[in-house]
Amino acid sequence: MYRTIRINLPTEYNRLLLTLSLIAGRVYSKTVSLIRKTHEKKGFWLSIGAVKKYLRLKGYPLHSQTVQALIESYFDNLKSFFYQSGENKHPPFRTSKYHSIPFKQSAIRIKDGQIQLSLGRDEEPLVFNLPKEPQQKVRYAEICWDSLKRQYYLVLTVKLNTVKTTRYKKVVSVDLGEIHPIVTTDGKATIIYNGRLIRSIKRYREKLKATFQKLLSRCTKYSRRWWKLVRSKNRQVRKLNNQLKDAIHKITRYFANWCKSNRVGTVVVGDLTNIRDNIDYGKKSNQKLHQWCFAEITRQLEYKLSEFGIKVEKQDEAYTSKTCPSCGKKNYVKNRNYRCSRCGFEYHRDGVGCVNIRNKYLGKGVWNKQLTLFPRSRGNWQPPEVKGVRFNFHLSNPISVEYGLFS
Numbered sequence: 001m002y003r004t005i006r007i008n009l010p011t012e013y014n015r016l017l018l019t020l021s022l023i024a025g026r027v028y029s030k031t032v033s034l035i036r037k038t039h040e041k042k043g044f045w046l047s048i049g050a051v052k053k054y055l056r057l058k059g060y061p062l063h064s065q066t067v068q069a070l071i072e073s074y075f076d077n078l079k080s081f082f083y084q085s086g087e088n089k090h091p092p093f094r095t096s097k098y099h100s101i102p103f104k105q106s107a108i109r110i111k112d113g114q115i116q117l118s119l120g121r122d123e124e125p126l127v128f129n130l131p132k133e134p135q136q137k138v139r140y141a142e143i144c145w146d147s148l149k150r151q152y153y154l155v156l157t158v159k160l161n162t163v164k165t166t167r168y169k170k171v172v173s174v175d176l177g178e179i180h181p182i183v184t185t186d187g188k189a190t191i192i193y194n195g196r197l198i199r200s201i202k203r204y205r206e207k208l209k210a211t212f213q214k215l216l217s218r219c220t221k222y223s224r225r226w227w228k229l230v231r232s233k234n235r236q237v238r239k240l241n242n243q244l245k246d247a248i249h250k251i252t253r254y255f256a257n258w259c260k261s262n263r264v265g266t267v268v269v270g271d272l273t274n275i276r277d278n279i280d281y282g283k284k285s286n287q288k289l290h291q292w293c294f295a296e297i298t299r300q301l302e303y304k305l306s307e308f309g310i311k312v313e314k315q316d317e318a319y320t321s322k323t324c325p326s327c328g329k330k331n332y333v334k335n336r337n338y339r340c341s342r343c344g345f346e347y348h349r350d351g352v353g354c355v356n357i358r359n360k361y362l363g364k365g366v367w368n369k370q371l372t373l374f375p376r377s378r379g380n381w382q383p384p385e386v387k388g389v390r391f392n393f394h395l396s397n398p399i400s401v402e403y404g405l406f407s
Helices: 011-042 049-054 064-083 194-214 224-261 285-291 296-305 349-362
Strands: 004-010 101-104 110-111 113-119 127-129 138-148 151-158 170-175 184-185 190-192 264-271 311-315 337-339 346-348 385-389
Touching: 011 049, 011 064, 011 101, 011 138, 011 151, 049 064, 064 101, 064 296, 101 349, 110 138, 110 285, 113 151, 138 311, 170 349, 184 349, 190 264, 190 349, 194 224, 194 285, 224 264, 224 296, 264 349, 296 337, 296 385
Parallel strands: 170 264, 190 385, 264 311
Antiparallel strands: 004 151, 101 138, 110 113, 113 127, 138 151, 170 184, 184 190, 337 346
16 A cells, blocks of 8 residues: 655745756656657557656656656656547647656655755755655655645655555445545444534535636636636635535545544445446435445545555445345335335434445345345344544544534
8 A cells, every 4th residue: 555745845946846847747748749749650659668768768767767767757648548438539649848856765765864866977965854754665756736835745655564455354334425425334333423514514615616616717718817717716626526525535634543542453445336337316316326436435444454464355235235134125215214015114214324334244134136135133133333423624533522412
């Protein structure tokens, strides 16, 4: 697993880094034009090795590994072109005047609280002070431009030390939802993480986009007012995206810390692959489902839980939200409250899905090839106690935050 560290660079380096960014953009643009022109005139695609040999002779004032990283970034984008289908597909063709400056491991040295980034044999290296020296070895670095703060920043990629799998056998299941991002149960209690604030930020962001789009439609494209509105829109949308990112990080970190403090050994996450295929629930519902960031939540859970040695498994969640965990009957529920028409079982709908995912993984409630449920018990099963975690921007360690009971 890898982790990124961001370090803001002093503004006095802006002029030097602007020049290097211009050179990096020249290398990337040369790669784009060279491959495109060769394919148009000769009818074949240049290999990555041939492009590296050609640009090596140009003598750019950058480290040789930096030039290779820029070439590799284009070929990574080119891979998607060969996997696309249809007549309108085209390879990456946009050239850039400026480009971020990558540095591979061979061009990075950390010594005495400073990081040195090599620019080549005959050039002086870039030297920056580190606020805190990383304990792990830096595998990759990249200098990028922050248009909001009007300064450059350095991103370091470090590889985390592998942690042995925990010896605990406790199994916790996770049901990912659009309203409640995480619903989890250990068989004794079901904890529901409230995500209403996240939904409100998304709703405000989309309304903001619509407002700006209406104003932009009344302006001449690329006019002075058009650019002013575009910059204002990007600045406000970026701020809201940062709020969403912060909220997701805090929820997943809270859950990871809770798993550690409760000695959890395995976390079973519902597999939502291809859930958006062929959906049509109306304009508003479709927008919410396509903005649902379940893959990002799963990714963050995987790397945060792996820091504690907790194993993450995926489980197919077909019919888990519809099937009664008490008697096995499938019911179609329209609201958040689940009620079985056969046995009268009542519970939170997301809690039902979470309980069924755990039972399905443990073999206590499983489906065979004919999608027949073999329930753990019939009629006398008591569901776990329901608790809730109300999200706020100060959400931190689960030890210092009390649960709020759901009515």
